[in-house]
Amino acid sequence: MTRDSGDRSVKTMLLLVALAALGVMAFFYLNGRGEQEQPEFQLLPVEPEQTGVLPPRTDPAVTNEEPPVYEPPAPVVQAEPLPGLNESDTSVLAALQNLSAQTLAFVVPQEIIRKFVRAVNAVEEGKVVHEYRPITSPASGFVTERVSTVGVQQPRFLINAENYHRYDSLVTLVALLDTDALAAFYQRFYPLLEEAHAEMGLKKGNFHTVLVRAIDHLLAAPVIEQPLELVQPKVFYQYADEEVEALPSTHKLLLRMGPENTRSLQNSLKALKERITE
Template identity: 30%
Template structure:
């Protein structure tokens, strides 16, 4: 380095040392070393920032924001879930507890209670005991197109069979005797009745075993045949002629008199009642086949 001489107005060069006693060449090396160290160590120095001070600086909202940049970033919008993605399974309620059936001989109360819950309109006819046995026995009669009076005792009628004034035709009042029972049948909820039936079907299967049926003959088969017998009964509109023999009446028409007992019973109920019963039996049968 040189020094400015006011007298000569020139720069004079020092020989070997500066005014502070440090050789000039050493000063140059130290300067270059310092510049290089600052260049290479700057990333390290920048990283050695006081973390608390750095966080405080980040928390300060900048005073100047470009108009095209929002001060608060927009909320994140979740990406749409693909249609074929499997959603997270939701917790399901535990399955209902299984119903413990009573024995066949002690089943009346439980069978009556559950049947009346599903079909309260049947209350007048769910009296007495051995309800499941009586139900299966009646279905067994129907499946064979038979009519056994003792199995129809539950169907108590307030009025006897009646004819018109000439004694030759079935009176309309005779059909009306069945109206309360037919109305109850018409109001049945097929789904509710079927649930009760499925619950107590094992006990019905025990009754079939008591009747001597083989193990592979099911209650479903029995009821399907009983339903077919009811559905095959003819519906006759108009007057039906009868004639009295002893204490009973017979149909005057030989073809009607030759019909099986189930068809004759349906005739005694009249065309309107027969149609209502057949409609409900068809609905129950469809539900039964659909549940298999």
């Protein structure tokens, strides 16, 4: 995780939910290279080791069932014809302005639909986007606190709780967006989303199915209440708990938001999924 890339990644996810019907998110990572600057820290006492960070893992039953396929939204009669994909940014930005002007502060205003589709495809696979970022860089950096450890070879760090609050305003924005308006936004621009998806040649079926699977992937992310320790074996931070570090990159990025923001985001995603699959 780099200081800025992790923040951009989480905000990408949030924004994608905000664009939501444009879909959901994407996470995410944009550079994914690890913290390259020395962390800011204060020395903390070591707390007794906590167990049970993650809920017990159960192996899924072996099945030959194919993942579900979802029918895309029905075409709508457009008051104005949709622009071509290459000329769509102005129309998308105007529609976002109508949804909430606050979303415009986070959007890189070029190739919006293509970037969004690429990000959603990555999220559906549990992966992160390293380039072609759909959002602007955050103003503040990632802050950790060093933990006092005696007899431990590798220093331990905790994510500073103030990091969670950097996402509060965006999570609140997502929660306040009108689900029906988002669904209408999604339906209006779906032909362009499908076109951008087809350009990628991934043979995953329609974009709507990929989007719903991406939402399901994010809904499956664990919500962990207790502070999570990090280690820094070289330049990059990693989660000290091996089970947490083994999570998909998308799930690990959600952990940076904190449990309250993750729950709020997942509630917004549930509502969106219900609306676009009804």
